[in-house]
Amino acid sequence: MTLKSAELPDCNLYPNQPIIVEPNAPTPKHTLYLTNLDDQKFLRFSIKYLYLYQKSVTVSSDTLKRALSRVLVDYYPLAGRLRAADDQKLEVDCNAQGALFVEAFMDITADDFLQFSLKPNRSWRKLLYRVDALTFLDVPPLIVQVTNLRCGGMIVCTAINHCICDGIGTSQFLHAWAHHTAKENLDLPIAPLHSRHVLKPRNPPQMTLPHPQFTKHVPSPKDPSSHVDIFNFLQSQPLRPASFIFSPAHLLRLKRQCVPSLKCTTFEALASHTWRSWIRSLDLSPSLTVKLLFSVNVRKKLIPEIPQGYYGNGFVLGCALSTVKDLVSANLHHGVKSVQIAKSALDDGYVRSMIDLLEDKTLKTDLSMSLVISQWAKLGLEDLDFGKGKPLHMGPLASDVYCLFLPVIGDVNAVRVLVSVPESVLEKFEYYMNECLDYKEENNGDHNGNGNGNGNGYGIHRENNNG
Incomplete structure (x- = not known):
């Protein structure tokens, strides 16, 4: 049946x-x-x-x-x-x-x-x-x-x-x-390298740069940021998955919103659009500072470069920062620039400083006002062939509040965006995400929708470790 x-x-x-x-x-x-x-x-x-x-x-x-x-x-x-x-x-x-x-x-x-x-x-x-x-x-x-x-x-x-x-x-x-x-x-085309000492912390540690990805901060009643926490909001809400396929034409439209004043990559444009749509749907206070955390491979950013086949976590989280007002009141230009600034900071010195900082085991990744994006679209995951052919479908087992950029079977240049959001904001989020898919070239796709809301508290949650 x-x-x-x-x-x-x-x-x-x-x-x-x-x-x-x-x-x-x-x-x-x-x-x-x-x-x-x-x-x-x-x-x-x-x-x-x-x-x-x-x-x-x-x-x-x-x-x-x-x-x-x-x-x-x-x-x-x-x-x-x-x-x-x-x-x-x-x-x-x-x-x-x-x-x-x-x-x-x-x-x-x-x-x-x-x-x-x-x-x-x-x-x-x-x-x-x-x-x-x-x-x-x-x-x-x-x-x-x-x-x-x-x-x-x-x-x-x-x-x-x-x-x-x-x-x-x-x-x-x-x-x-x-x-x-x-x-x-x-034999395997790439042999895994399991030694990880190339990423050991320095002795003594040298935390030379700020790392807004992490926090030890516990908000006090007098701290305005204690009144808004996306983490807590999302934990308290029924979540529903939202899925969007962006064709190469859709991605080109997004990138065109930034030219000629700013050139950007597909990831920068799509990450900024998703971040902006997510924040707009949550109806946050314009003065709040929000973050976009996104995974960046640093294997070739270190000196010397991490050897091919290195088998460990060779990524860090980039952290783009913006006020709600700046992010939602213009087109993609501001969000893209914020992502580019965050990416450009991730050199050898920054990564080494982060590794040293993480010697402090009381640090936590700051999810309180953050959207987290993980890039799966360029890993070749969709090509897994056990000898007789490629899959009909590839994706995660579950959807949660970590946003995934996924490959699209049959179109190497397309990207599928998957993220779960509260039922109460799903329709708005889908509207904002789809704007760029339907807009006409002459209006630049810019519907301001400032999202100047009442500053309700919102927050982040991840699925149980055991799935």
Whole structure:
């Protein structure tokens, strides 16, 4: 029967599931140092990917398990276990304990799933085995579930611990797994480098620059900023996913809002548009200072550059700042300039200062007035081919208040924006995001909509670590 709604039926686990897949050859047994960029509390969750494959390109679970066992020899930290070291710091016990692998069946077809694939819902969590664990540290760093479908297709879901690697690392691992599935006896094109001492803090630490991404600040009753907290607002609201596909033509229109006075990249234009639309929909006081936090790969920004294959978190959060009034009362120019200023600051000295600053384990990423954007659109995630063809769909397992820029299957130059917002502002947010898709060239797409509201409190929340 055809799926009538976005709600997925239950998964039926196969007998004797889950199983542990161990590396198929001896691996180094040691404790792996995690850098200050790796073990931030902000990253203590698993990155969860979902891939949908049609019948003609599926491979057997036995083949996937055999290849996984092989690739875990090279990516052996993912077969280890996280543990707490001194001073609230994490490390990896590289003990070859193995990854969790689950095989299941769901009575739907690939076409059924595609009907509702743009907006994840909570029922998708059935597609990834949930470990009954007391703490984040008790969850294996790598979990895989292969769900076979009635049509012969399959859904592959993975959960990869963010403390061990970033988006580039997850893509590198997944492509290595696919490589060993399709070409079992060929060496990997990129060998992972697990030593992380290139990003150790200096002794003594040298915090030479401001880092507004982080805070130790606890607002007092006399502090005006204590009355507005996007984090707390979002935690208290029912959230609904919003999804938008921006074609190359749409992205060009956005960029044209800034020329000729300001040239910008696609990311800068789309990030600024999303930030501006999000802030406008929340109806905040014009005088408030708001932030955009966005991931930036710094592998080539350090001196010397981080070696190819470095397998750890090689990104930092850039932080653009603006008052609400400046961000929403003009076109994209102000937001783009703010993003460019934040990006230009991220040189070797800035990153080293941030690493040193994070020796202070009481610091927190400042989410109180921030939108967080993570760039998945240029990682090659949509090209994951286990030897018989690429996926019909690739995306996250869930949508939350972290905004994702996602690839669009079949159009390498398009971008899908996915973020969850409160039901009460969803319609406004969709209107502002869609403005640039419908506007006429001669009016520059500038609908001011100043959003001078009453300063209600708003806030940020992220999904449970165990998915």
